[in-house]
Amino acid sequence: MTRVAEHAARHSGALYQGTLFPSAQEQFIAEVFVSADEMGSWHRKGWLSFDPLTVADYDEKERVELLFIRGLARSGLSDAMINRMLSSLKKPYCYDPSTTSFSFVENCWISLPPERDQADVTNKYLDGRIENQDWMRCACCRARFPKLLKMPRTIVIDDKRLIEDYLPIVAISAEASREKSVRKGHISTLHLWWARRPLVACRAAVYGALVPASRFVPNGGSDEQKKSLGRANSAKFVKALCMYPGEPRTIQEAQRHILIAHADRLTQELADWKAGNMPKPGWVDEFKFSGARVTMDDIAAGRAPRPRVLDMFAGGGAIPLEALRLGCEAYALDLNPVAHIIQLCTLVYPQKYGKPDTSARGMTGPKNEKGETTWGGWPMRCATGVIGLRRGLGPRSATFIR
Numbered sequence: 001m002t003r004v005a006e007h008a009a010r011h012s013g014a015l016y017q018g019t020l021f022p023s024a025q026e027q028f029i030a031e032v033f034v035s036a037d038e039m040g041s042w043h044r045k046g047w048l049s050f051d052p053l054t055v056a057d058y059d060e061k062e063r064v065e066l067l068f069i070r071g072l073a074r075s076g077l078s079d080a081m082i083n084r085m086l087s088s089l090k091k092p093y094c095y096d097p098s099t100t101s102f103s104f105v106e107n108c109w110i111s112l113p114p115e116r117d118q119a120d121v122t123n124k125y126l127d128g129r130i131e132n133q134d135w136m137r138c139a140c141c142r143a144r145f146p147k148l149l150k151m152p153r154t155i156v157i158d159d160k161r162l163i164e165d166y167l168p169i170v171a172i173s174a175e176a177s178r179e180k181s182v183r184k185g186h187i188s189t190l191h192l193w194w195a196r197r198p199l200v201a202c203r204a205a206v207y208g209a210l211v212p213a214s215r216f217v218p219n220g221g222s223d224e225q226k227k228s229l230g231r232a233n234s235a236k237f238v239k240a241l242c243m244y245p246g247e248p249r250t251i252q253e254a255q256r257h258i259l260i261a262h263a264d265r266l267t268q269e270l271a272d273w274k275a276g277n278m279p280k281p282g283w284v285d286e287f288k289f290s291g292a293r294v295t296m297d298d299i300a301a302g303r304a305p306r307p308r309v310l311d312m313f314a315g316g317g318a319i320p321l322e323a324l325r326l327g328c329e330a331y332a333l334d335l336n337p338v339a340h341i342i343q344l345c346t347l348v349y350p351q352k353y354g355k356p357d358t359s360a361r362g363m364t365g366p367k368n369e370k371g372e373t374t375w376g377g378w379p380m381r382c383a384t385g386v387i388g389l390r391r392g393l394g395p396r397s398a399t400f401i402r
């Protein structure tokens with residue numbers, strides 16, 4: 001005797017609702033590829049709960065039962081075997097033929113779980129990654145299955161940056177080689193650092209990484225026109241920005257671009273969090289932010305975070321210096337203690353101890369009464385307290401001890 005497994009053979013009579021336009025027998029037969037003779041024979045054997053000769057309108061219920069029985073009848077099993085198998089099921093035989101099958105191992109009908117939707121699987125996986133704040137895998141998932149992700153799970157859709165699209169490399173390189181020959185007032189004169197990168201190249205990299213590629217694209221015109229005009233506009237601005245030492249007005253404009261782009265990203269984070277797609281951004285509590293959107297003014301006034309730039313291999317500190325210049329919060333790391341002291345002198349002490357000197361030219365500034373330059377003398381004094389200098393050694397032969 002066959003038995004019906006608990007988990008199995010879901011009777012779907014209730015599932016199949018009547019259709020608005022049931023079919024006549026002729027049309028129905030054509031749809032299910034069954035002849036009237038076959039149907040009659042299956043009915044006589046007791047395998048159909050309806051009489052094909054008397055049914056006027058064929059509905060979903062008849063269709064499901066017929067497809068289920070069709071599979072069995074054409075399986076090659078003997079009638080006796082089919083009778084035995086059907087005896088454990090209740091009529092009408094409304095079992096989904098695509099998920100119901102007979103297990104000869106368990107000797108019962110089983111219902112396979114419905115095939116899981118790819119989008120459903122992807123989104124479940126993504127929920128787990130978001131819960132663990134595993135942004136790297138989220139990004140990979142987004143890249144591989146962009147069309148499957150539920151909307152409005154955005155994880156910042158279309159966030160292509162300028163550096164990924166276009167930078168006027170030739171002009172930046174030309175200015176970078178000119179900068180290399182500057183001897184006076186450049187931070188390279190603070191301490192020799194062989195691997196130092198040109199400031200203008202670092203400025204272009206930081207700016208290009210924080211500003212969207214769409215920044216300079218005009219609204220009107222064909223795609224081709226928009227692309228070429230956008231690139232021409234960005235080339236013009238980036239060329240002007242990446243001049244050494246740089247026009248304060250252009251640098252301020254660049255700061256504005258960066259803050260606007262960052263405010264948009266923070267606003268998007270808020271929206272994603274409020275829509276339940278992302279966890280609460282950490283900065284909301286950090287800055288006690290309660291608004292619905294972030295503006296450039298919020299960031300400038302310290303009510304929301306500035307963009308944070310980390311250079312883990314900062315060497316002479318060119319990248320974090322340019323990040324600071326462009327209004328970001330910069331972090332620099334290096335395992336070399338010499339690089340570390342150069343970074344302190346370049347990035348930290350000017351902000352901590354320096355006073356703006358409007359008459360100072362470049363970073364060296366005018367000499368004081370002791371013959372020290374404004375910016376050249378005090379790092380040694382400051383460094384003595386912070387990292388310690390070996391006693392008795394003059395500044396030229398000083399060994400820094402961390």
Ligand SMILES: C[S@@+](CC[C@H](N)C(=O)[O-])C[C@H]1O[C@@H](n2cnc3c(N)ncnc32)[C@H](O)[C@@H]1O
Binds near residue numbers: 196
């Ligand atoms: C090419 S230099 C960086 C130059 C820098 N961009 C500049 O403009 O001066 C690379 C730096 O990475 C540092 N470095 C190498 N391995 C490191 C590690 N595991 N952790 C931290 N710093 C490391 C080196 O000491 C070196 O100063």
